[in-house]
Amino acid sequence: MSLEIAMPLLSSRRALLATPLAAPGIALAQQAGFPNRPLRVVVPFAPGGITDILARAAAEGLSGKLGQPVVVENRAGAGGNVGSEAVAKAAPDGYTMLAVGPAVMGIAKPLYGRLNYDPDADFACLGMLGGQANVMLVSPRALPEPTLPALVTAARAKPGEVAFASSGSGSLTHLTAELFAKDAGLRMVHVPYRGSPPALADLISGQVAMLFDALTTALPLHQAGQVRIVGIATRERAVELPDVPSLVEAGFPNLDVPNWFGLFVPAATPTPVAQRLSSALAEVTAMESYRALMRARSAMPVAIGDDGLDAFLARERSRWAEAVRSSGARPD
Known part of the structure; x- marks a missing residue:
């Protein structure tokens, strides 16, 4: 952006x-x-x-x-x-x-x-x-390591088994995750929630592996080690997370979706x-x-x-x- x-x-x-x-x-x-x-x-x-x-x-x-x-x-x-x-x-x-x-x-x-x-x-x-920016969050409890490559590897190894959460069917967080899965060639399970808080709770506990959410919501949880932000869904990196790549930069061209x-x-x-x-x-x-x-x-x-x-x-x-x-x- x-x-x-x-x-x-x-x-x-x-x-x-x-x-x-x-x-x-x-x-x-x-x-x-x-x-x-x-x-x-x-x-x-x-x-x-x-x-x-x-x-x-x-x-x-x-x-x-x-x-x-x-x-x-x-x-x-x-x-x-x-x-x-x-x-x-x-x-x-x-x-x-x-x-x-x-x-x-x-x-x-x-x-x-x-x-x-x-x-x-x-x-x-x-x-x-x-x-x-919306950001991609992964769960340290759901993956062998909380990284983007680990998520892709797990989803490819078990098509239709690795779950991602959203704040509701048809929400921006849901559709952004669908764009990611399409770009990555993955088949994942969508678990819709009524809003971000319950989705984040299940991500933290490891019930789901991935979630897209707003940077402001995700940043404190990332800093506390409860979740890991592994990508920014914009063309450029976030000022707050200069070491985290944008998803466009990581090879997902359709993920410039602020x-x-x-x-x-x-x-x-x-x-x-x-x-x-x-x-x-x-x-x-x-x-x-x-x-x-x-x-x-x-x-x-x-x-x-x-x-x-x-x-x-x-x-x-x-x-x-x-x-x-x-x-x-x-x-x-």
Whole structure:
């Protein structure tokens, strides 16, 4: 992942070129005075996670840039779909935003099949809040030695017997492990859990051999010797673990799969309003205080690529749709 933060960019996609349906004069006057009341950022997950942390930091910065309070509202449920649907159906006036990543914008549609909203068509992205590396953890109790080669050797020796855990069927941790198994040519057993804590507990005890999880969650356990981090699921190594190779570096080219977090608005939000929000977000994410918070939480900028934000999101949708299809994942 790039060390240069990706600035939020707005392309000419149709989502941001929608013409307001209200009387043109009134609509233009409202846009010119935007914002003139408090705004909200919906986080479709419980408080305390990295999405929530970055959303709250961005909201604080946006309050200063926009001159209006920006309030974070947690609306968890159904893997992020409850809060996301609420924003999709909110008035497209710029006052309601959504902080979310690939769980909704890449995985939800192919995983659930039928939703009451369309993650692809119902939102426009204002820009990136940041990203966080997922890491591969192995269990010292489940393997003869806690290394990546030992895991591959054991799984090849006993096809369909070595187990990996995840935080749920169709979760980012599940699909990342499936990408690894596919790249390595392995047949492993998936054991889904309801969240990361019980999966980590069984990894520590040796009930399962491998798990992908967030770096911030895994690092203290690695440092305590309870688990071993053997690879970083990004293109580059993690600053916190300079001696641990990235999985791309280790020979798994499809394992550059950071958990990214973006800020979205309903698709029909008028272009001037969306541009105002996008510019303010760019200023916030470039602030040293924001970057310092990212470093403290093992978060990092997201490398969008030279072809821009729309192309990045299209690649993410394609990647995770294929991962869901090939894994046969179903919602818990």
